[in-house]
Amino acid sequence: GAVVSQHPSWVICKSGTSVKIECRSLDFQATTMFWYRQFPKQSLMLMATSNEGSKATYEQGVEKDKFLINHASLTLSTLTVTSAHPEDSSFYICSAPTWDEQFFGPGTRLTVL
Amino acid sequence: GNSVTQMEGPVTLSEEAFLTINCTYTATGYPSLFWYVQYPGEGLQLLLKATKADDKGSNKGFEATYRKETTSFHLEKGSVQVSDSAVYFCARSTGNTPLVFGKGTRLSVIA
Numbered sequence: 001g002a003v004v005s006q007h008p009s010w011v012i013c014k015s016g017t018s019v020k021i022e023c024r025s026l027d028f029q030a031t032t033m034f035w036y037r038q039f040p041k042q043s044l045m046l047m048a049t050s051n052e053g054s055k056a057t058y059e060q061g062v063e064k065d066k067f068l069i070n071h072a073s074l075t076l077s078t079l080t081v082t083s084a085h086p087e088d089s090s091f092y093i094c095s096a097p098t099w100d101e102q103f104f105g106p107g108t109r110l111t112v113l
Numbered sequence: 114g115n116s117v118t119q120m121e122g123p124v125t126l127s128e129e130a131f132l133t134i135n136c137t138y139t140a141t142g143y144p145s146l147f148w149y150v151q152y153p154g155e156g157l158q159l160l161l162k163a164t165k166a167d168d169k170g171s172n173k174g175f176e177a178t179y180r181k182e183t184t185s186f187h188l189e190k191g192s193v194q195v196s197d198s199a200v201y202f203c204a205r206s207t208g209n210t211p212l213v214f215g216k217g218t219r220l221s222v223i224a
Contacts, residue, residue: 006156034211043202043216044157093156097209100145100164106156 002028004096006105013084014113021079021108023050023094029074030096035067038091038107050077050094084112115141119203119215126193126222134188134218136177136203144205146170146179146186147212151200160188160201193222 003026013019023033031052036044048069049057056069066088068080081088093107120135138144148160148170161170166181175190186203203215 032209036211041217041219043214044212046211046213049211095212099209101159101162102206102212103159104149104157 002026002096002098002101002103004094004103004105006092006094006108008108009106010109010111012111012113015085016083018080018082019084019110021081021092021094021110023077023079023096023105025075025096025103028096028098030077030098031074032097033071033077034095034097034102035069035077035079036093036095038093040091044093047079047092050079052077081110084110086112088112115139115144115205115207115213117203117205117213117215120218121216123219123221126220128195128222128224129192130222132188132190132193132197132220134201134203134220136186136188136215137184138186138203138205140181140184142207144207146177147204147206148175148177148186148188149202149204149214151202151217153199157202193220195222195224198222 005024007022033050035047050071052071058064071077094105095102145164147162149157150160161172163170163179169178177188200217202217204212206212
């Protein structure tokens with residue numbers, strides 16, 4: 001099947017700094033990618049839909065100024081957590097759909113101290 | 114709206130026991146249905162899927178049948194192994210829309 005990568009796989013940062021997470025589709029093009037957030041022992045919650053060449057669509061309650069999404073090419077979407085705080089600590093997962101299936105990245109674990 | 118309700122865990126079984134994890138979905142549109150598995154410390158992996166009514170998805174001994182009449186997609190396995198210990202998520206989507214996940218069911222299989 002298709003492969004989606006994420007980088008970094010884990011990151012620890014200080015409160016107030018910004019962190020960028022990359023999501024790449026390695027062997028297919030994706031005009032749309034999805035960003036999810038997963039709290040410990042909970043399900044995945046959709047944060048936003050990343051659209052190549054246009055603005056991302058954010059779910060209700062997700063701060064667009066805090067979670068900046070850029071879909072720079074057909075194989076790369078980035079999520080930047082700006083001015084991170086401890087409550088932003090979580091597991092962030094991206095996915096990219098093909099015509100009949102979605103492929104998930106391995107996730108990025110963010111810890112904000 | 115679209116939603117998925119799955120049996121809450123945790124579920125603890127002995128090796129070789131029969132597994133059922135219930136999942137029901139809202140009947141909006143004609144969704145595709147999925148089961149994903151998440152092993153400790155890892156991302157999600159597609160376990161199986163079904164795209165229309167009466168389809169049966171199967172993989173690694175797991176099965177689930179798309180039941181339109183009961184809006185269900187229950188996951189079953191006849192004989193679980195310790196290596197099946199993971200969190201299982203039922204999900205639905207329509208076309209290229211983002212997946213809507215159930216809350217997940219943690220399975221622990223003991224030898």
